[in-house]
Amino acid sequence: MKQKIANFMYGRYGNDQLNRALSVLILLLLIVSFFFGFSETGSTARSFLLVIVLALLIYTYFRMLSKNLSARRAENAKFLAKTARLRDWWQLRRDMWNQRKEYKFFKCPSCKAVMRVPKGKGKIRIICKKCGTAFEKNT
Ligand SMILES: [Zn+2]
Numbered sequence: 001m002k003q004k005i006a007n008f009m010y011g012r013y014g015n016d017q018l019n020r021a022l023s024v025l026i027l028l029l030l031i032v033s034f035f036f037g038f039s040e041t042g043s044t045a046r047s048f049l050l051v052i053v054l055a056l057l058i059y060t061y062f063r064m065l066s067k068n069l070s071a072r073r074a075e076n077a078k079f080l081a082k083t084a085r086l087r088d089w090w091q092l093r094r095d096m097w098n099q100r101k102e103y104k105f106f107k108c109p110s111c112k113a114v115m116r117v118p119k120g121k122g123k124i125r126i127i128c129k130k131c132g133t134a135f136e137k138n139t
Contacts, residue, residue, distance in 0.1 A: 012065050013072040018079040022060045029053050104139050 033049040036042040066072050080087075092114060096105050103116045108128040115126060121139045128134075 011067055013067070013069055014064060016063075016072070016076045018076045019060050019063055021079070021083075022056055022063075026053055026056050026060070029056070104137075106135075106137050108133055109135055 029049050030053060033046045033053070036046045036049075063072055063075070096114075099116070102119060104119050106115050106117060106126060107113070108115065108131065110133045111128060111131040113128055113130040115128065117124065117126060117137070117139050119139055123136060123138050125134055125136050
């Protein structure tokens with residue numbers, strides 16, 4: 001069975017970041033659809049959502065099974081470029097959370113760049129690496 005799947009997937013595109021994002025979106029839409037009541041408007045809204053979910057599912061599988069690898073790679077690159085800022089923002093929040101015990105994070109008052117300072121150093125002067133603005137903070 002495993003070999004059969006491997007043979008079937010040979011030369012096909014498989015998964016990428018765009019497909020993973022689509023899968024998360026599908027799951028979220030399904031969860032949202034559960035919250036619609038069973039009134040007439042509720043079921044209309046649910047049917048509408050489920051049509052979107054079905055379309056997204058078909059698109060995700062189409063991409064996964066596609067043999068046009070360069071087209072799929074181009075789509076993924078476009079997706080990554082468009083979401084770069086959002087993903088950077090999210091990555092920064094994750095880093096801040098993971099390093100919250102050792103570091104304090106400050107935003108530069110003039111250019112808004114985020115800086116990392118070791119905790120427990122008392123009041124220190126911070127110089128922004130990006131624009132050179134100096135400011136004092138308690139760590
Ligand atoms: Zn700055």
